[in-house]
Amino acid sequence: MVQLTVNGKAQKIDIDPETPVLWVVREQLGLVGTKFGCGASLCGACTVHIDGEPVRSCVTPLSEAEGKDVTTIEGIAAPDGTLHAVQEAWIKHQVPQCGYCQSGQIMSAVALLKENANPSDEDIDSAMSGNVCRCGMYTRIKAAIKTAAKGA
């Protein structure tokens, strides 16, 4: 039994503790906003925050999240539903096409802005290059991050 907090809620999970956090949030907790794209830390679709740090949940065993705070895309907006500045910017720039990579993109962008309130192009490139968007929305993602930075 592994105990952790997910989006502010205490959870007890009874599963092989080697199971990646990705599959735990998706299949044990039903939080399917965190996506599977590669399973090998190569695409960023599965990005979540553990104690505020962005991690690739597909290669993070549940045991590593024991006793920690996990935030998924479902927990990024305020409890009253108010969107995060990054989410607002995503709407403003109509960033998503299919949207499948976007949970991970948003999680990486939120983490970047927390570290660096005013990122340069190079900062964005290096923070976001682990997140693949096969629909090719990189130019919009970059613009949206800058908008969110201004709003933040």
Next chain:
Amino acid sequence: MFMHLAQTAKPKIETANKPLLNLSRRGFVGAGTGLALAVTLGACSQNKPETLAQAAAPIPDNSNIDIGPLVLISIAADGRTQITNPRSEMGQQVITTVAQMIADELDVPWDDLFIKQAVGDKKYGDQNTDGSTSVRNHFDRFRMAGASMRQMLTQAAANEWGVDISECTSELGVITHSSGKTLTYGDVSEAAGKLDVPAEDTVTLKTRSQWRYIGKDKPSYTISDVIRGKGTFGIDVRVPDMLYAVIARPPALFGKVKSLDDTAALAVPGVTQVVKMKEPEGEAPGFQQLGGVAVIATDTWAAIQGREALKIEWDAGPHKNYNSKTYAQELMATARQPGENKFKRGDVTKALSSAETMISADYYAAHLSQSPMEPPAATAQWTGDNVEIWACTQNPQAAQSTVAQICGVPDENVTVHVTLLGGGFGRKSKPDFVVEAALLAREVGKPVKVTWTREDDIKHGYFHSVSAQHMKGGLDKDGNVTAVLHRTVFPSINSTFGPSDQGSDFELSLGATDNPWNVPNMAVEVGKANSHIRIGWLRSVANVYHVFANQSFAAELAHAAGKDPKAFLMDIIGPDRIIDFSKDGVTYPNYGASLDEHPVDTKRLKAVLDKAATMAKWGRDVPKGHGLGIAVHRSFLAYVATAIEVAVDADGNISFPGIWSAVDAGTVVSPDNTKSQIEGGTLFGISNALYGEITATNGAVDQSNFPDWRVMRMAEAPHVFETHIMESEAPPAGVGEPGTPPAAPALANAIFAATGQRLRAMPLLGQNDRLDMSKVGEG
């Protein structure tokens, strides 16, 4: 007088999984009776509006708006309007676009719309979301459906007032009589439901200036879900009591399981069962399952672990000798020999031999994988002989009929719910993964979700065809082109479905036999090629390699003639004219559209070329190591020109200071989304051109995940991307695919301008994703 309840309700997307369906029903309980317009979209042909069949049916008294798959539009008594979207949403914002077309003619407030995703059903007509067709083939009938409904509602109001319909107008859900009295659509929806659907010739569509939503930017319907992690994709579907499966598929096509030891797999906690898959039949894979061994478990991770623990010995099967390296050499050798003529103008052989200057070039493009961000996934649940399926499919009707056929049940026993698609690019048109889920769920006796891992997706796809091309061109002493020969050799998509040893006329019409050059002697020839892996279509299909070759070759000819490539391109396209390829012996399918409505117009082609050049400030001085390249092509009835500026550093690293595209897609329903598609399509093309290469050894694909199947990432994306949409009142053209074809040649031409290095083989980059700088300066 406004009676709408729904102003408070945000537009809601209903994806196809069960819980959401229930939610939507609740949304309409107590909504009262109303009009449900049933529309047969018919066995679709081209742009013709289909007959609006089936008299409008009143919504039954129990107020359940979900009255069956046939309903395209329904209006409840409280004014809420439900539109059923029959097309698959994979990022092209088709939900929003379909709503724009229908709601404009219906003339209802945008916020009153409620969208439901259609299941797969032939009664909707063509649901195959492929070929960039959702707007170009359905623009008239979606609008006609909305306009017919509006007319019925107006007629119902006129009847209630006892006046002639000509005295009534309608706007934003309210019908107004000339005296000033009003009724809402909801007020009259029940009465309207009893009227006959008007004959099409009595229905007037809006004029362009009256359009409220068409041609305007409406925010994506899915975006509010997507940014909260809420939309339901195929991989997200959950049904009670379900099990999870992954499959070990034969490494080479039509390979078989020789021996299996599943002891260790069954010992993995969570693994419940190991199932030998039914083997595919015949010699053509079609949409069949691939065979192999499935591991069933209580969660996906356990299934993946279980699969790793399987010990399988494979019988390699009939394609075990396929080695893509040798095969590529064979293709190239074939391309250097005469093939079957498919386009003949003048006498190419004679003109080439008498040319002042003759150049020739060989082009090669490797197999590619669509690799949509969401790998294929499907869930199936049997009840008796009926199966319910949830899948990220581009083609729910093909999924339905293929499952029915392979499982031996009638089509009507198979219900296919369409989820959101995390990208498609042609991969999800092929329902092999849906068949796997149906077979396994029946075998296991419980609902089963099959998830493809990324390795599965890359190793067992329907690959974009590999190709070799040989081009020859002749110039006279003034540098005018007198002759062009284009030979192309590639295994055909047809080989996936039956015997085929040569590229089809359809594939040739994508970039080869539709060459618009005004050159007196031209020929296109095709050579023989067999296939050894599944060949499938990928965004813009054969245009990818054909346009890479001939738009690169245009720049090579310009170089040989000592002319500016853009001016040269304008010249060889020649005077303004409508091209009739039948004069050159070509049966030209024109993307399934009529040539009357969608002629091949060189004026429009040159206009986008000019525009892209202007946007890029063509002819300007660029910094050292930079270069500008340009290419233009008409595909899916749209004209797109793209200019690319590359910067190449001393180590051969490439970056993109800017990309400029001009698109003429006729009438555009959704401008910002069109731009987004051109951006995405262009980057998809560049990604494939720079890095894309699927190879095979002994019949098995060598690549497995994103490190060896390389795709474009943030740091490699352009710093500036500008798209211009040409003003046009021509009928709508496709926008999902046309951005892709010009990308690769514009890039190769830019690299040539920057370095003097002419790259003729895709992928363009070599070791470490860099240009081979030892070749710089080699033409």
